Amino acid sequence: MALISFARGMPGPDLLPIAAFGDCAREALERDGATALQYGPPGGYPPLKQWVSEQHGVDAARVIVTNGSLQGFAFAARHFVQSGSRFFVEAPCYDRSLSILRKLGAEVEQVELAEDGLDVDALSGSLRAGDVVYTIPTFQNPSGRTLSLENRRRLLDLAAETGAVVFEDDPYGMLRFEGDPIPRLFELSEGSTIFLSSFSKTVAPGIRTGYLILPDELVSAIEELVLSNYVSPAIFVEAALLEFLTSGRFEPNLETVRDGQATVSPRLDRSGFGRENQPEQRGRTDASESERGGKEKIHCWSSC
Amino acid sequence: MALISFARGMPGPDLLPIAAFGDCAREALERDGATALQYGPPGGYPPLKQWVSEQHGVDAARVIVTNGSLQGFAFAARHFVQSGSRFFVEAPCYDRSLSILRKLGAEVEQVELAEDGLDVDALSGSLRAGDVVYTIPTFQNPSGRTLSLENRRRLLDLAAETGAVVFEDDPYGMLRFEGDPIPRLFELSEGSTIFLSSFSKTVAPGIRTGYLILPDELVSAIEELVLSNYVSPAIFVEAALLEFLTSGRFEPNLETVRDGQATVSPRLDRSGFGRENQPEQRGRTDASESERGGKEKIHCWSSC
Numbered sequence: 001m002a003l004i005s006f007a008r009g010m011p012g013p014d015l016l017p018i019a020a021f022g023d024c025a026r027e028a029l030e031r032d033g034a035t036a037l038q039y040g041p042p043g044g045y046p047p048l049k050q051w052v053s054e055q056h057g058v059d060a061a062r063v064i065v066t067n068g069s070l071q072g073f074a075f076a077a078r079h080f081v082q083s084g085s086r087f088f089v090e091a092p093c094y095d096r097s098l099s100i101l102r103k104l105g106a107e108v109e110q111v112e113l114a115e116d117g118l119d120v121d122a123l124s125g126s127l128r129a130g131d132v133v134y135t136i137p138t139f140q141n142p143s144g145r146t147l148s149l150e151n152r153r154r155l156l157d158l159a160a161e162t163g164a165v166v167f168e169d170d171p172y173g174m175l176r177f178e179g180d181p182i183p184r185l186f187e188l189s190e191g192s193t194i195f196l197s198s199f200s201k202t203v204a205p206g207i208r209t210g211y212l213i214l215p216d217e218l219v220s221a222i223e224e225l226v227l228s229n230y231v232s233p234a235i236f237v238e239a240a241l242l243e244f245l246t247s248g249r250f251e252p253n254l255e256t257v258r259d260g261q262a263t264v265s266p267r268l269d270r271s272g273f274g275r276e277n278q279p280e281q282r283g284r285t286d287a288s289e290s291e292r293g294g295k296e297k298i299h300c301w302s303s304c
Numbered sequence: 305m306a307l308i309s310f311a312r313g314m315p316g317p318d319l320l321p322i323a324a325f326g327d328c329a330r331e332a333l334e335r336d337g338a339t340a341l342q343y344g345p346p347g348g349y350p351p352l353k354q355w356v357s358e359q360h361g362v363d364a365a366r367v368i369v370t371n372g373s374l375q376g377f378a379f380a381a382r383h384f385v386q387s388g389s390r391f392f393v394e395a396p397c398y399d400r401s402l403s404i405l406r407k408l409g410a411e412v413e414q415v416e417l418a419e420d421g422l423d424v425d426a427l428s429g430s431l432r433a434g435d436v437v438y439t440i441p442t443f444q445n446p447s448g449r450t451l452s453l454e455n456r457r458r459l460l461d462l463a464a465e466t467g468a469v470v471f472e473d474d475p476y477g478m479l480r481f482e483g484d485p486i487p488r489l490f491e492l493s494e495g496s497t498i499f500l501s502s503f504s505k506t507v508a509p510g511i512r513t514g515y516l517i518l519p520d521e522l523v524s525a526i527e528e529l530v531l532s533n534y535v536s537p538a539i540f541v542e543a544a545l546l547e548f549l550t551s552g553r554f555e556p557n558l559e560t561v562r563d564g565q566a567t568v569s570p571r572l573d574r575s576g577f578g579r580e581n582q583p584e585q586r587g588r589t590d591a592s593e594s595e596r597g598g599k600e601k602i603h604c605w606s607s608c
Contacts, residue, residue: 010342010343011342013337013338013342014338016338016341016342017341018333018337018338018340018341019333019334021333021341021540022329022330022331022332022333022334023330025326025329025330025544026326026327026329026330027326028326029322029323029325029326030323030326033317033322034317034318034320034322035510036322036510037320037321037322037325037508037509037510037511038314038315038317038320038508038509038510039314039504039509039510040510067371067533067534067537067538068534068535068536070533070534070535071533071534074532074533074534096531096535099531099532100532103532104532200343204341204342204540205341205342205343205535205539206339206340206341206342206343206344206538206539206540206543207341207538207540208534208535208536208537208538208539208540209538227400227403228378228403228404228407228408229371229374229375229378229533230371230372230374230375230378230512231372231374231400231509231512232372232512233371233512234371234510234511234512234513234538234541235509235510235512236325236508236510236511236512236541237538237540237541239510240329
């Protein structure tokens with residue numbers, strides 16, 4: 001029988017575009033030549049920033065491409081902790097983000113999950129200006145829950161009333177294989193929240209490419225933090241990714257990943273876990289039947 | 305006439321292995337499959353760590369591969385600043401390293417350069433246990449000077465007597481095109497110093513791959529700092545680099561880079577700068593005739 005580990009969100013190896021990405025790396029170097037092997041700006045390869053900005057309908061200057069989305073989280077977290085912000089996070093919260101906040105010495109308030117994710121009622125009355133609400137509203141990690149449209153709007157209203165900042169982490173939103181998509185907080189707020197995403201689940205973790213979309217006034221502060229760590233992210237891998245994204249390979253790959261998850265999902269019970277494995281983890285993932293996708297198969301891998 | 309900028313150490317575009325690196329990316333994915341597109345450990349792709357460790361004759365567990373060597377510098381600097389260490393650096397010092405130390409709030413003492421680089425006499429009498437001496441002993445940035453064998457030994461003796469830590473940054477040592485190599489401080493100390501290097505100048509900057517070699521007792525502390533920033537470096541690019549290093553492409557590429565520098569060097573005067581350009585920069589680079597290599601051509605690029 002297959003051994004399934006839920007320790008980390010690793011995509012199944014059969015869902016990784018191995019041959020296609022190798023082709024993209026070659027094609028990118030043919031296309032961009034020395035530029036793809038040189039240093040670049042701290043916010044990432046400009047044509048990739050442009051692609052991301054077009055997906056989200058924002059100015060490319062607001063995009064910072066990072067070495068995986070966790071690096072983007074770490075920069076934003078450091079900025080807000082240095083500014084004295086309190087963090088409100090889900091309980092349970094994505095463990096790596098929480099660990100970074102703890103190491104930064106952040107003041108962290110954990111909010112128990114409601115049935116659809118972050119409990120907006122519980123937040124109400126606690127938030128004040130400058131607080132940061134960090135949330136994964138779609139297929140939350142680790143619970144898999146997805147915040148309803150109504151509660152998304154309530155969260156944004158609450159943040160607007162109090163002057164709190166909403167920091168949306170969305171690594172899984174594009175991997176939905178059941179139910180209708182719910183607009184991101186970023187879209188509902190007309191781009192005024194902080195948005196974090198990743199190509200780890202939609203393309204591959206080993207390319208370590210994620211991105212932040214920031215309000216204009218935060219860009220230079222975060223770029224300063226980038227330059228306190230590295231000169232630029234790996235332009236070569238970003239050029240290869242851009243080729244993957246613009247050569248017609250991305251959308252079919254997304255379908256492959258979604259299909260791969262949908263195929264494995266009948267083997268998972270309603271809590272999202274295999275019925276016979278890892279009973280001690282039960283209850284940590286509990287996506288409803290109508291809200292499935294994102295982090296089911298990619299949080300499984302098999303040794304069989 | 306060519307416009308030559310000395311603002312940054314960018315390799316000439318004609319010295320970058322564009323086609324070869326694209327081939328390596330494909331070959332690495334054929335060789336390693338899904339492993340090259342997955343997450344990896346915080347210290348980098350194990351087979352690359354193994355290759356680096358064999359080059360330096362150390363245990364692979366002491367190697368941490370980072371997103372460019374500046375990221376490695378930043379981790380080590382953060383660790384020592386948190387431990388309360390004072391830093392002794394060259395004057396002038398590599399500007400990005402100095403900037404990181406300043407932002408970390410480090411106590412920094414700058415030591416004027418002697419004719420062969422770091423002034424060991426000036427250090428004498430100042431060092432105490434726990435201090436860190438950060439130096440680029442070979443083709444120092446920005447001066448191009450190279451510390452003599454005698455002064456390397458004196459520096460190591462001084463550090464041993466006082467209990468100071470020597471932190472050697474060596475991005476250029478393999479690019480010598482004139483004169484005999486001088487052993488690294490790392491070699492002279494039998495691997496007891498901290499060593500930092502990079503594949504930016506020997507392969508390409510856009511792959512953003514550098515590495516630290518640490519004393520055993522520092523490895524876990526630095527890996528903790530890695531995990532406060534990202535899950536792992538980009539395994540894909542490290543797998544491609546490993547293919548470049550092990551497929552017989554690295555050594556010929558080094559020859560190409562050295563030859564490229566040697567070709568441009570007659571156009572530079574003894575101070576390492578073009579005779580007619582950027583007079584305000586004169587004196588910042590002053591490698592002697594017998595100690596040339598490393599950072600001459602790679603600190604030039606041409607608009608012609």
